[in-house]
Amino acid sequence: MTQNxxxxxxxxxRNYIIDTTAKVGCYAPVMGAMEAYNGLDxxxxxxxxxxxxxxxxxxxxxxxxxxxxxxxxxNTDIKERNLKGWALDTxxxxxxxxxxxxxxxxxxxxxxxxxxxxxxxxxxIAAATSHPFRKYALIPWRKFWGYKKD
Numbered sequence: 193m194t195q196n197x198x199x200x201x202x203x204x205x206r207n208y209i210i211d212t213t214a215k216v217g218c219y220a221p222v223m224g225a226m227e228a229y230n231g232l233d234x235x236x237x238x239x240x241x242x243x244x245x246x247x248x249x250x251x252x253x254x255x256x257x258x259x260x261x262x263x264x265x266x267n268t269d270i271k272e273r274n275l276k277g278w279a280l281d282t283x284x285x286x287x288x289x290x291x292x293x294x295x296x297x298x299x300x301x302x303x304x305x306x307x308x309x310x311x312x313x314x315x316x317i318a319a320a321t322s323h324p325f326r327k328y329a330l331i332p333w334r335k336f337w338g339y340k341k342d
Contacts, residue, residue, distance in 0.1 A: 203340050208253050214333040215252035216245050218325055222317060230309045232302055240300040244293075251292050259284035259326060270327050278323040285322035286315050 220241050227237045259281055263270060268277040293314055297307045 206337070207339055208249070210334055210337045210339050211256040211330070212248050212252040214330045215255065215325075216248050218329050219321075220245065222321070223314065226313050226317060227297075227302075227306075227310055230306050230313065232297075232300065232306055232310075236300045236302060240296050240302075243296045243299055247292055247296065251288060255284055255288040256326075256330065258288055259322075270323075270331060281322040281326055282319045285318040289318065290315070 223244065224237050224241050227240055228234075232240065262268075262280040262284055263277065266276060266280055268274065268280060270277065290311065294307060294311065297310055302310065
């Protein structure tokens with residue numbers, strides 16, 4: 193019994209690491225560039241990206257589990273290219289990250305104008321990239337590292 197518990201715990205921790213590294217690795221450069229474009233200075237961008245990496249330990253997993261749940265609930269296959277799958281992935285990303293990202297930018301010292309423009313652009317980036325991220329980055333990353341559903 194204890195051995196099974198340890199296997200389950202290890203699998204869940206491994207899945208957290210897999211999902212978090214995929215999300216941070218793909219989005220840190222994109223979001224950092226967008227923040228610089230919106231007027232955040234280098235120190236603010238570094239604070240924002242460091243905070244995002246720490247928060248993604250929880251938020252990335254919440255996003256990926258939400259997206260997995262929505263795909264299963266609404267019967268969409270990530271391998272297919274369809275509007276419903278794209279909309280569900282976008283909903284999972286925007287719904288998970290808008291409140292989190294607002295806090296990150298506030299802590300990083302962004303002003304109201306920078307926060308507003310970054311949130312709008314962030315939602316646009318999420319709409320454009322959330323489905324391709326899951327299909328071309330997350331799923332292959334999970335497969336490479338031996339992700340097991342939990």
